[in-house]
Amino acid sequence: MGLFRLLPYLEVVVNNKCPWLLSSSCFYSYGTSHKKSKAAPLQERKMVDKIRLKVKGGDGGSGCASFHRSRHDRRGKPDGGNGGRGGDVILECSPAVWDFRGLQHHVNAKRGGNGVSKNKIGSRGTDKVVLVPVGTMIHLVEGELPSIVDSCPVKALDPWELPDTLEDNQSDSDHSASTSMPSETETLERKNFDEPSWVEKSSRMHNKKLPDTSPTFSGRSSYSFIAQSKGDNAEVDSYSIDGERGNENIESDDGVSEGDWSEMEEEEEEKQEVIQYNVAELTEPGKQVIIATGGDGGSGNLSLGKSSKPNKHVKDNSIETSTSHKEPDNEDQVSVYAGFPGSEAVLILELKSIADVGLVGMPNAGKSTLLGAISRAKPTVGHYAFTTLRPNIGKLNYDDFFSVKVADIPGLIKGAHENRGLGHAFLRHIERTKVLAYVVDLAAALDGRKGIPPWEQLRDLVLELECHQEGLSDRPSLVVANKIDEEGTEYVYEELKRRVTGVPIFPVCAVLEEGVPELKAGLRALMDTGESQRVELDKIMVD
Numbered sequence: 124m125g126l127f128r129l130l131p132y133l134e135v136v137v138n139n140k141c142p143w144l145l146s147s148s149c150f151y152s153y154g155t156s157h158k159k160s161k162a163a164p165l166q167e168r169k170m171v172d173k174i175r176l177k178v179k180g181g182d183g184g185s186g187c188a189s190f191h192r193s194r195h196d197r198r199g200k201p202d203g204g205n206g207g208r209g210g211d212v213i214l215e216c217s218p219a220v221w222d223f224r225g226l227q228h229h230v231n232a233k234r235g236g237n238g239v240s241k242n243k244i245g246s247r248g249t250d251k252v253v254l255v256p257v258g259t260m261i262h263l264v265e266g267e268l269p270s271i272v273d274s275c276p277v278k279a280l281d282p283w284e285l286p287d288t289l290e291d292n293q294s295d296s297d298h299s300a301s302t303s304m305p306s307e308t309e310t311l312e313r314k315n316f317d318e319p320s321w322v323e324k325s326s327r328m329h330n331k332k333l334p335d336t337s338p339t340f341s342g343r344s345s346y347s348f349i350a351q352s353k354g355d356n357a358e359v360d361s362y363s364i365d366g367e368r369g370n371e372n373i374e375s376d377d378g379v380s381e382g383d384w385s386e387m388e389e390e391e392e393e394k395q396e397v398i399q400y401n402v403a404e405l406t407e408p409g410k411q412v413i414i415a416t417g418g419d420g421g422s423g424n425l426s427l428g429k430s431s432k433p434n435k436h437v438k439d440n441s442i443e444t445s446t447s448h449k450e451p452d453n454e455d456q457v458s459v460y461a462g463f464p465g466s467e468a469v470l471i472l473e474l475k476s477i478a479d480v481g482l483v484g485m486p487n488a489g490k491s492t493l494l495g496a497i498s499r500a501k502p503t504v505g506h507y508a509f510t511t512l513r514p515n516i517g518k519l520n521y522d523d524f525f526s527v528k529v530a531d532i533p534g535l536i537k538g539a540h541e542n543r544g545l546g547h548a549f550l551r552h553i554e555r556t557k558v559l560a561y562v563v564d565l566a567a568a569l570d571g572r573k574g575i576p577p578w579e580q581l582r583d584l585v586l587e588l589e590c591h592q593e594g595l596s597d598r599p600s601l602v603v604a605n606k607i608d609e610e611g612t613e614y615v616y617e618e619l620k621r622r623v624t625g626v627p628i629f630p631v632c633a634v635l636e637e638g639v640p641e642l643k644a645g646l647r648a649l650m651d652t653g654e655s656q657r658v659e660l661d662k663i664m665v666d
């Protein structure tokens with residue numbers, strides 16, 4: 124005991140004198156179980172389920188200005204090839220990725236190759252494919268709307284089955300769609316675009332460094348933004364840019380005239396940032412979305428026509444050389460041969476698990492054990508709080524081949540909406556679930572344990588959900604009274620039934636899988652009928 128009392132002081136001394144010792148984890152786990160000491164620091168292992176990305180498609184390669192000369196033709200004929208197209212930046216939905224941990228904040232695709240003489244086209248820039256987890260939502264801050272890439276044909280193309288010779292028009296069009304190159308992508312349906320609730324205007328307080336949001340450079344379809352206001356979204360502050368929100372410094376001299384103020388206001392309006400929420404979702408493994416397109420290659424002097432002459436800054440070094448490209452000094456001197464820049468975009472990626480049922484509960488309530496009992500999922504189970512650090516999803520199969528996806532959401536504690544515990548990051552995973560199963564620990568406050576009684580757990584959970592988003596708890600729900608095997612829990616269960624009304628309560632022992640069939644039937648009933656039983660605060664009696 125004495126040693127434990129001294130440990131905090133020892134830590135302070137070590138922190139000041141030899142901080143390297145802390146990294147060796149010998150002080151990290153004092154006062155906890157040996158299992159916890161094996162775990163990595165919580166902050167390091169936290170799931171990254173929201174990230175801001177700045178992406179840029181590869182620039183097009185430069186066209187070539189070259190002339191083929193011969194003994195008979197001393198002036199030569201133009202034979203410069205076009206530059207290659209820049210690569211695209213593509214997001215691909217992958218079940219092998221859990222979160223955005225491995226992603227970089229800046230992603231650029233490769234530039235296209237320059238054209239060369241003898242009318243050779245430059246190579247196409249390599250695409251940059253970024254793997255993102257299933258359930259990724261894309262919010263657009265700046266740039267073009269993403270485009271969906273059609274899925275690739277599953278079977279290899281039969282050489283006898285030429286696309287143009289297909290009789291059936293429908294299959295013909297399907298086929299051509301499925302074999303289309305990324306450049307022929309179909310514009311993403313602007314889902315929710317007309318709904319004002321999905322578009323948010325938030326004040327942007329730092330200088331805009333990116334080009335205009337509707338670029339005209341690539342000749343590809345560009346989209347103009349429609350600024351619509353959204354009534355209520357509490358998350359807008361969390362999207363503030365680089366933490367610079369509120370650092371706005373407008374020089375406020377006494378002698379500033381009214382005209383200057385209006386100019387400043389206009390400037391400020393220009394700097395306003397429009398966030399389009401949920402412009403695309405990646406919910407199917409293998410689905411791809413182009414978020415930045417590569418620029419087209421510049422034209423070579425052959426395609427520009429015989430009469431064309433290279434302009435000034437290319438002239439000096441290009442007539443003899445095949446790969447003639449020089450960075451222009453200013454806009455007026457932009458070469459006719461130069462490739463077009465790739466499009467740029469700023470996006471926010473957000474991960475929201477997709478499940479039918481969400482298991483919500485305090486840490487250690489037995490959610491992961493329960494998920495393992497009702498499905499084939501094998502989540503990590505530990506006797507310490509916060510074992511689950513990311514949502515686990517299991518599939519609950521019924522005899523009639525009906526299946527339900529169940530998500531085990533990491534434990535919520537009081538104040539989670541204020542980022543306590545594992546924070547509000549996981550509350551958003553509940554947003555997509557259709558049914559809620561509140562898992563409470565019947566034994567938490569038994570025998571002088573310092574836990575919270577189950578009815579208070581329930582009240583705190585509902586409050587956390589509602590504080591995160593109003594109405595989040597307003598969906599078909601049931602209560603799982605877990606750990607019924609522990610001594611004395613029968614009385615707690617009876618008390619829980621007395622104190623909580625209006626919602627079905629299932630006594631379960633997740634470890635021994637007792638009460639699991641009844642629970643499965645209860646979940647099925649909620650899924651099928653969408654019964655309107657909810658946990659309501661005024662139907663929970665707390666001391």
Ligand SMILES: Nc1nc2c(ncn2[C@@H]2O[C@H](COP(=O)(O)OP(=O)(O)OP(=O)(O)O)[C@@H](O)[C@H]2O)c(=O)[nH]1
Nearest residue numbers: 487488489490491492505506509510511534633634
């Ligand atoms: N006696 C008893 N113990 C259980 C039961 N279900 C789970 N436990 C134990 O409770 C502890 C916590 O279980 P977990 O499934 O990790 O709990 P969790 O809610 O996922 O915890 P977090 O990951 O912190 O959110 C483990 O030691 C389990 O063995 C049960 O039905 N009866």
